[in-house]
Amino acid sequence: MCIANQKGGVGKTTTAVNLSVALARHGLKVLVIDLDPQGNASTGLGVDHHAGVPSIYDVLINGQSIVEVAVTSAASPNLRCTPATIDLAGAEIELVSVVARESRLRKAVAAYDSPVDYVLIDCPPSLGLLTVNALVAAAEVLIPIQCEYYALEGLGQLLSSIELVTAHLNEALRVTTVLLTMYDARTRLADQVAGEIREHFGDTVLRAVVPRSVRVSEAPGFGQSVVTYDPTSRGARSYLAAAAELAERGAHGFGPTSTDTGDQAPAGVGVDHSAATDSAATDSAATDSAATDSAATDSGAASRH
Numbered sequence: 340m341c342i343a344n345q346k347g348g349v350g351k352t353t354t355a356v357n358l359s360v361a362l363a364r365h366g367l368k369v370l371v372i373d374l375d376p377q378g379n380a381s382t383g384l385g386v387d388h389h390a391g392v393p394s395i396y397d398v399l400i401n402g403q404s405i406v407e408v409a410v411t412s413a414a415s416p417n418l419r420c421t422p423a424t425i426d427l428a429g430a431e432i433e434l435v436s437v438v439a440r441e442s443r444l445r446k447a448v449a450a451y452d453s454p455v456d457y458v459l460i461d462c463p464p465s466l467g468l469l470t471v472n473a474l475v476a477a478a479e480v481l482i483p484i485q486c487e488y489y490a491l492e493g494l495g496q497l498l499s500s501i502e503l504v505t506a507h508l509n510e511a512l513r514v515t516t517v518l519l520t521m522y523d524a525r526t527r528l529a530d531q532v533a534g535e536i537r538e539h540f541g542d543t544v545l546r547a548v549v550p551r552s553v554r555v556s557e558a559p560g561f562g563q564s565v566v567t568y569d570p571t572s573r574g575a576r577s578y579l580a581a582a583a584e585l586a587e588r589g590a591h592g593f594g595p596t597s598t599d600t601g602d603q604a605p606a607g608v609g610v611d612h613s614a615a616t617d618s619a620a621t622d623s624a625a626t627d628s629a630a631t632d633s634a635a636t637d638s639g640a641a642s643r644h
């Protein structure tokens with residue numbers, strides 16, 4: 340599953356990090372591919388990504404395998420990450436002259452023969468060759484959308500890139516998931532935007548909504564996800580709920596590997612009882628966004644401040 344939106348700062352990396360930790364902590368095997376030269380997903384998973392560390396750059400450009408560069412995250416023994424270093428900044432240009440430049444990542448993922456239930460790819464904020472590689476490698480796209488005024492602007496461009504990839508390079512690709520991020524319960528605008536997005540994308544939109552929360556933004560400073568940093572916070576609970584929804588929908592396959600193990604996925608997740616019960620409540624409340632408002636504000640007041 341590739342996590343994409345060419346708009347910067349909408350929560351792609353935060354989503355990749357937190358969903359992966361949530362899924363892994365429920366016993367699923369997860370691989371995160373950090374495909375952004377900024378290396379933020381590597382940071383969030385506590386994985387070293389200084390220049391010179393074997394990284395996804397070596398996979399794309401030097402033909403190394405994912406197994407050779409993947410590192411286990413401190414967050415869970417089930418969670419591995421292929422780090423991105425600053426070298427990757429040059430890959431966008433270097434790839435131009437490489438044979439089968441759009442499908443380098445797809446080939447590497449297909450060759451990854453460790454058991455894995457989910458592969459999450461964190462894309463950079465652009466629609467260049469790195470993102471195209473992610474779209475060609477994936478079966479599904481998850482689009483995080485920030486609940487703010489310009490949220491829908493630029494989405495058309497993303498969707499037409501996805502259509503192009505589907506038409507020419509990866510027939511199987513589908514936008515299966517939209518996640519509303521940085522929802523600010525205090526603003527009417529967030530509500531309106533959330534409503535518009537639900538109208539436009541229907542059931543693709545997860546019921547769980549990620550609130551704007553300081554805890555979420557603090558966690559990467561500790562090389563952690565908010566799910567590990569503050570598991571009972573609203574942000575953590577929303578990501579746990581989102582992960583449970585994903586798992587319920589089933590692992591829709593990511594190349595041959597996850598088709599093999601996909602059946603186990605729904606059984607494996609879901610039910611960390613303390614968090615899941617809470618978040619189920621937040622969840623159903625979240626369907627009605629007016630209710631989220633008060634739910635989010637209330638629980639914020641009770642648990643955090």
Ligand SMILES: Nc1ncnc2c1ncn2[C@@H]1O[C@H](COP(=O)(O)OP(=O)(O)OP(=O)(O)O)[C@@H](O)[C@H]1O
Nearest residue numbers: 347348349350351352353464521550551552555556
């Ligand atoms: N729910 C949230 N509440 C508060 N802050 C958040 C939340 N989600 C993300 N952030 C913060 O917003 C910033 C952008 O988030 P993130 O890095 O996940 O976005 P991104 O789409 O990956 O950005 P880029 O396009 O630069 O890769 C980060 O500082 C992150 O900590």
Ligand SMILES: [Mg+2]
Nearest residue numbers: 351352375379
């Ligand atoms: Mg990012």
